[in-house]
Amino acid sequence: MRILGIESSCDETSAAVVEDGKKVLSNIIYSQIPIHQEFLGVVPELASRKHLETIHPVISRALAEAGCGWDEIDAIAVTREPGLMGSLLVGLTVAKTLAYTQKKPLIPVNHIMGHMYATALEHKVEFPFIGLIVSGGHTLLTIWKDWLSYEIIGTTIDDAVGEAYDKTAKLMGLSYPGGPMIDKLFKEGNPNAVDLPLVMLNKDKDRYNFSYSGLKTAVVYYVKSNPDFKPADLAASFQKKAIDVLVKKTLLASEDFGINRVVIAGGVAANSYLRASFDASPLDVYIPSLKLCTDNAAMIAGLGYHIYQENPTQDFGVDAVDKIITGKIKQALRQSGKRITL
Ligand code: KG4
Numbered sequence: 001m002r003i004l005g006i007e008s009s010c011d012e013t014s015a016a017v018v019e020d021g022k023k024v025l026s027n028i029i030y031s032q033i034p035i036h037q038e039f040l041g042v043v044p045e046l047a048s049r050k051h052l053e054t055i056h057p058v059i060s061r062a063l064a065e066a067g068c069g070w071d072e073i074d075a076i077a078v079t080r081e082p083g084l085m086g087s088l089l090v091g092l093t094v095a096k097t098l099a100y101t102q103k104k105p106l107i108p109v110n111h112i113m114g115h116m117y118a119t120a121l122e123h124k125v126e127f128p129f130i131g132l133i134v135s136g137g138h139t140l141l142t143i144w145k146d147w148l149s150y151e152i153i154g155t156t157i158d159d160a161v162g163e164a165y166d167k168t169a170k171l172m173g174l175s176y177p178g179g180p181m182i183d184k185l186f187k188e189g190n191p192n193a194v195d196l197p198l199v200m201l202n203k204d205k206d207r208y209n210f211s212y213s214g215l216k217t218a219v220v221y222y223v224k225s226n227p228d229f230k231p232a233d234l235a236a237s238f239q240k241k242a243i244d245v246l247v248k249k250t251l252l253a254s255e256d257f258g259i260n261r262v263v264i265a266g267g268v269a270a271n272s273y274l275r276a277s278f279d280a281s282p283l284d285v286y287i288p289s290l291k292l293c294t295d296n297a298a299m300i301a302g303l304g305y306h307i308y309q310e311n312p313t314q315d316f317g318v319d320a321v322d323k324i325i326t327g328k329i330k331q332a333l334r335q336s337g338k339r340i341t342l
């Protein structure tokens with residue numbers, strides 16, 4: 001079964017063709033980073049306008065590179081949640097229109113679950129595993145028993161880790177996105193040069209939760225009182241604390257739940273220190289290659305295959321949802337202990 005995937009939840013327009021949830025025949029990614037760079041962050045209105053311009057050429061290229069005409073496409077999978085509303089709507093509306101006119105099933109996919117699935121395009125992963133999702137919008141510790149549902153055990157109580165990277169880079173006068181810039185400086189700096197906090201949140205209810213606002217505030221004060229700071233040392237010290245807490249909490253969850261297998265996904269999974277730290281840990285770790293860490297449609301088409309196998313019914317009335325994960329986390333935290341299925 002060949003599925004055309006479409007992803008437009010944030011600032012990447014992407015289309016891909018994936019066979020049987022595994023074989024990537026094409027994965028075209030058009031990044032809008034140069035457009036948003038001068039604003040030091042994603043401007044939602046500019047993002048959706050650019051998606052409108054690029055989405056059809058990106059889809060055409062994905063089909064051409066896969067060597068497929070519409071006859072060889074069996075279904076269309078599309079990101080419906082979570083993300084920027086305007087951006088999601090472009091992809092979802094195009095996918096609905098193509099599915100309707102080409103008479104193909106439409107498969108709505110959750111972006112976060114797609115990120116996790118990116119690993120399955122390159123590795124055979126057995127269940128259960130602990131999933132660590134680290135991106136610009138999310139920092140989640142999760143437990144997976146199959147590809148179609150997961151249990152959230154921890155989240156950030158304020159900023160996401162990627163957001164903390166982007167905000168810290170902005171404070172240091174670096175450009176957007178901050179993650180790759182700080183990661184590059186890390187290699188030239190001393191990670192112990194600046195005394196920044198490792199925020200573990202020791203209360204029981206926060207055992208698997210994260211907080212990044214304290215670390216960011218510590219950087220604000222450091223920059224104010226040391227205007228001649230060394231960028232490489234500050235970047236290295238920030239990165240060490242930002243990543244060490246992810247490793248420590250993942251190890252905690254691994255011990256508590258007796259699960260040694262860990263899958264890591266999302267833009268921050270591209271980080272060199274994160275990859276090295278997890279490699280050096282006793283965990284059995286799977287991280288997608290760099291191209292599959294950031295937003296891409298292959299992960300959406302791949303997961304779409306499993307969703308379709310489970311539930312081939314379709315609904316053209318499906319809507320885009322910008323923040324469903326946050327809402328469900330809040331609900332989940334209130335009813336703590338209950339399994340959450342998305
Ligand atoms: O998953 P993603 O492409 O988009 C979503 O947020 O869904 O993640 C983007 C985030 C940005 O915050 C960016 O700064 C961060 O991933 N990032 C990194 C690295 N590459 C990208 N953070 C740390 N180190 C990196 N090498």
Ligand code: ZN
Nearest residue numbers: 135267294295
């Ligand atoms: Zn993403």
